Amino acid sequence: MTNAIQVRGLTKRYGDVQAVKGIDLDIRRGEVFAFLGPNGAGKSTTVEILEGYRKRDAGEVSVLGVDPGRPTREWRSRIGIVLQTANDAAELSVRETVRHFAGYYPNPRDPDEAIAAVGLTESANKRVRQLSGGQRRRVDVALGVLGNPELIFLDEPTTGFDPEARRQFWELIEGLAHTGSTIVLTTHYLDEAEALANRVAVIAGGQIVAEGEPATLGGRATAKAHVIWDEGSVETDTPTKTVLELSRRYDGEVPGLAVTRPTLEDIYLKLIEAPRD
Amino acid sequence: MTDTATGTAPSRTTATRAMPSALKLGLSRGMVETKMFFREKDAVVFTFAFPIILLMLFGSIFAGPLEGSGVTVSQLYTAGLIGAGVMGAGFQSLGIGIAGDRDDGTLKRLAGTPMPRSAYFIGKIINVLVIAFLEVVILLAIGVLMYDLDLPGQVSSWVTFAWVFVLGVTAAALLGTAVSSLPRSAKSAAAVISMPFVVLQFISGVFIPFTQMPEWLINIASVFPLKWMCQGFRAVFLGDGGAMLELTKSYELDRVALVLGAWVIGGLVLCLTTFRWKGRRDG
Known part of the structure; x- marks a missing residue:
């Protein structure tokens, strides 16, 4: 099996709104793949279907060889999800949080090593509540990679970051890519997609309107x-x-x-x- | 990189290792939940202080014995507020807590991990049991020290206490879990969940004896578990002398067990059919 993710004819409707109108997609193992698109374009819906959060209406979807519409614990232990809006566990320290979540996985990374990997060793005893937005996102990443995932989802990981924090965060993600994990990220920032992704898909109106390497996307190289x-x-x-x-x-x-x-x-x-x- | 699966994470080759058990993770969550609860000082004060202040307030205002029963009003309030305290821990703080978990991303994050969903509920139950137990101990201590409440001497009374407590906490916790899906956000949860609880306390004989209430209100209160829980606790702490203060001149322990048991089953069904792992905003 060479593809981490394979999607054929994916559709999803909310009431009268056809959010996803037939998406075909292949994401190879080891690839860093970015979804670009405006809000409400079907980007989040598509990713949430791949993450096993949401049921699809139609289409064939395979994520690491498993149908995410029927997620199992074993499958969940092989993927890592870095959420966009989580604000939880505020009263626990970074180390307590990471140690606790490590217990969910059959083969977790060493919690202190995961904390070090996201550059939070010095803040490990701080309560999550006391962290800055950027540090908090680093905790999210540490939790996302705890299970040694084969596939990592990052949902708008640097939204709200200052430029320096973004650069540092990009380095962190590049580091993850070097471990061989497949990375799927959604982003609003084109420079982010250009800096990180091997391939980009632009979703608009529930469809993929362009797909390819950032340098050649939409006929860019030949324009x-x-x-x-x-x-x-x-x-x-x-x-x-x-x-x-x-x-x-x-x-x-x-x-x-x-x-x-x-x-x-x-x-x-x-x-x-x-x-x- | 042609075969990325053999990358730098050697543990992937041992992916056959067993998943941690739901019970073990439930205990782990119980510890984390309890730790988080006690670190959130406002919630701790709100949860514990409310019944304590009410007990001291009512106990001071309405002192004196109730005619012919050998029971004082403050003793009556101690028993009633133990019921209200247990319900508060199970229904109110759990309902508000879960609504908060849904709002702040806790539930979404957990749903994305291999944690079995039952572990979350086991953790919540442990948390509620700890809070409710502490609540009872504090209220009993105040009752004994300030209002001459006698702790029952017979084993049978403590057996009654144990099953009323367990059934009551369970029913309240299941109802709290079910009601947590009602508020639209964590901000509105406190209002949406506390209001019916306050009303329920007033009509369930916690503050006002049933003998002073119209029949239709008694009928409404009799549907809900709080009335029966308080009745059960009165049976434990007021003894035979207090039975004559009951509407039927009896504590009706068999009916207490029946109604609380029914709420446990009903609450479970309600939870299984209505529980949402996602917030309303998440669609």
């Missing part, structure tokens, strides 16, 4: 370049030629010259606009 200078701008497939021509015209330096390709954000905004019409 026209934009050449701008003080007295004009042009979209072209051959920016080098344009710049050479300009250089000749200005006899050297071109005033205010810039050559840009569409950013992931440009591509993303175009992608999520389309299905809303």
Whole structure:
């Protein structure tokens, strides 16, 4: 079995709202996969179905070879979920919390080692209530990786972080990826997806509207370049030629010259606009 | 990386190791729950102080013996407030506690781990038993020291106490678990759950003797477990002399057992059919 996750024709409806409209997806083992998409696009619903939190209406889903619609304890011990909004266990210390949760797993990591891995050794005796938002998310990660999971879900892990905390957190996630675990994350931040993910799927209107490596997503690598200078701008497939021509015209330096390709954000905004019409 | 499953986590090859048992994890959760409860000082004060203050208040206002029974009013209140205290631990604090767990992500997080769901409930039951037991000990100490309450000497009275306590705590805890699904958020839980509990205490003979209440209110109270729990505790602590104060001139212990037993079964059915692991916001 090469795929950690395999999805065919997944649908889910809430009342009148068709939240997920037929998603096909393969996530390979060892891959870092990011779901991008606006709120209400079906991103969370899809991930929660994969996590075994939510029942699907139709489609075939296999996560680590098991149907998440019928989660077993054995299966749960093989996946790790890092929640977005948890605010629990405030009165326990970091160490107490991690030790307690380690007891749920048949082969847990050493709790102190898990605390060290998320950089909380110095705060291990602090109550969870006293931690900053970023530290708290680190506790969530420690709990998520306690069972030595083959697959880790991270739901918007850096929402509300300051830039420095985000960078540090990215390093933490990169470290997890190096252990060989498959990582599935959802995020609003395009730079986060670009920095961490091997592959990205953009969900909009309950469908995957684009899927691929961040560098080539939505035809990004082949899109026209934009050449701008003080007295004009042009979209072209051959920016080098344009710049050479300009250089000749200005006899050297071109005033205010810039050559840009569409950013992931440009591509993303175009992608999520389309299905809303 | 072609075969990631053989990565850096050697323990994955021994994945056949047995899952920890539900009982062991339930005990572990019980310890954690109790630790968390006692660290949340407001909740501790709120839970324990309420019946204690009421007992001292009522005991001071309505001192003196009740005619012909050899029982004082404050003794009557001690027995009644033990019932209310047990119900408070089971129904009120558990109901509010679970609503909080649903709101702050505790339930969602636990549901995502391999913890068997029964372990959560075992943990809650242990927590409630600890709180209720402490509550009873404190109220009894106040009754004995301040209001001349005599602790029963016969073993049979303590046997009665044991089964009334166990059935009462269980019924209250199951009802608290069921009612925890009603409030929309943890913020509203205290109001939604405390209000019916306060009303129930007033109509169940905790503060006002049944002999002074209209029949229709007595009929309503007789449906719920608190009246019967208090009646059971009066049988233990007021003795034969107090039986004449009851409506039927008897403690009706067989009916106490019957009604509390029925609530245990009904509460269990209610829990199994209505319990939500997700908050309303989570859809």
